[in-house]
Amino acid sequence: MPVEITSFLFSKPYGTAVVDWLLERMEELPQVLILVPTAQSGRRLRQGLAERGALLAPRVATTGTLMQVDGLAADSVEVLAWTEALESVNDWEDYKAIFPESPESDGAGWALGLAKAFVEVRKSLQENGLMVGEAARRVRVLEQDRWEQLARLEREVENHLESWGCESKSARLAAGDIEIPEGVSRVVVAGVLDLPPVLTRFFEKNEIMVNVLVPDPRVDEWGRPGLDWNENEIRWPRSGSVTLTGDPGQQATLAVAKVIEAESECDDVGLGTADEQVAAELVRSFARAGWVVHDPGASLPSSLVGWLSCWRRFLQNPGVKEVVDMLAFDQGESLVEGIRSLQVEALSSLLDSHLVRDLSDVERAHQLILDSLESTNSESKRKRLDHQLELALIAERVMADFSGLRKRFLSQGFHQGMRSLAGRIDRNDEAGLLSWLDETAGAAQEVKRPPVFWIELLLQDLGPVPEQAPDERVLDVQGWLELLHDPAKHLVVCGMNEGYVPGRSSSDTWLPESAREALGLPREKSRAARDAYLLHALLEMRSENGRVDLIVGKTSQAGDVLNPSRLLLTAKGERLGRVVEQLFAEVEPSDSGVAWSLEPHWKWNPRKKSPKERMSVTAFS
Structure with missing residues (x-):
């Protein structure tokens, strides 16, 4: 189907002109998909239509959302596949163009960081629907060896995904398989000035009407400004x-x-x-x-990320310091009974007085306090030891609770154990923890990894929490x-x-x-x-x-x-x-008005006194 370009020629603000254009076709709106540059642009567009009485709203999506096909391997699963492929390499000489030295020398966790980087490379290639193998053929004259070796690794990744019953987004986009929502007969490109080539090819091959709405007609057939705009003079604002x-x-x-x-x-x-x-x-x-x-x-930092980092350390080393760190987050309070401030005070007190490291040390400290209490005759010392005993009981209880939680978690396995905690550490699934567990459950059945690895993989996907408006x-x-x-x-x-x-x-x-x-x-x-x-x-x-x-x-x-x-x-x-x-003029910094010289009453005024002319040897101290 042909692509129609509509230019508004600055007759009115672009957002207003788009709404007017859509309202002229109000009866068709339920069959229209509007592509916008960002989610915030889509919110503003829907708001403009609602204010003007559009009862039947069109579907609005970003280009990234349209390229996100359901049922494909999640990013975390693809990172896992790359990690498996990298760790299965036996001879790094076969990949010398990528890794002049073996990356294994970088220590524990080396593969996870590299896997994440290679996933990002594939995401960039997805804009043109390319796999690494096809990219290697196109850049053959630039860095042939590096790209061909990376393509070999990519084939291993695709084999892993296939064995897990998954398909990669890169493979689906390379095949041009993009899903338009059911019932859509027209696509309107509104303000997307860099429409990805993978989408333009898809629209060209499919029988669907595309309208591109632009403010200025000097663009290509898909509304993308040409490089000649880099040479144009842009006049400063008249008003x-x-x-x-x-x-x-x-x-x-x-x-x-x-x-x-x-x-x-x-x-x-x-x-x-x-x-x-x-x-x-x-x-x-x-x-x-x-x-x-x-x-x-x-956005705000996710408290779940902080707590999971502490929980990962506690799984490796079930110590008192790790429990104190976990209690600093709201998630720590929801997992064990008791008043969090008292629990932190009790553990911190034993850390200072008895240098406790783990539950066994806390139990020994508890017994030492009991022995001291039985042998003392001093009333003041007894009061102090009674307070220490009370804190020791609280510390022992919270350490035992967290140790029991750790034991159950490890016995259940990561996915089942995390599901049992999800309702308490991620209420209302705000961070998407349950969704992440669902996405990775299939691969987890095929890959045997310790819980610490899964937490590290999870932490890479948990981002900050958006602030509420x-x-x-x-x-x-x-x-x-x-x-x-x-x-x-x-x-x-x-x-x-x-x-x-x-x-x-x-x-x-x-x-x-x-x-x-x-x-x-x-x-x-x-x-x-x-x-x-x-x-x-x-x-x-x-x-x-x-x-x-x-x-x-x-x-x-x-x-x-x-x-x-x-x-x-x-x-x-x-x-x-x-x-x-x-x-390029000079600008005074924001603190230029701050007086850095001390006011007189803050200045040091030493006493004026004549020095001694003679001192005995013993006068020095």
């Missing part, structure tokens, strides 16, 4: 500003000042940055100004790719620095820019072209009836010097000179 300031905190303070200066209402403001440090500062600065702002990308929030901090869908008249964009806009080039040693070009994968030039197109669109949409303030940082939170984004340096001739002078 608004480009301002250089200091660290992330100063950027956030300036963003608040720009909103106040423009007297913009919260409904008319769009706030965005590609720098996570600036995002956190924006939340704090706007809160001080009375606006509740939420960063959807913000406050009910009273008035603004969200948008990511760079999400700003295209923001219909706000006043746009404030922070973090306009190289490395963020455009994003950093890949540091993957397997996929340098030359290899990415040969493999048809996104590379630095294509990302820069995409971001140049996006910035041009954001500015043009608000050139007549809006305002854009771009804020450039001078330093990071750690004090590292940042450079302005190349997208702000596209001017020509004398104008470029003025731009460089403005964007």
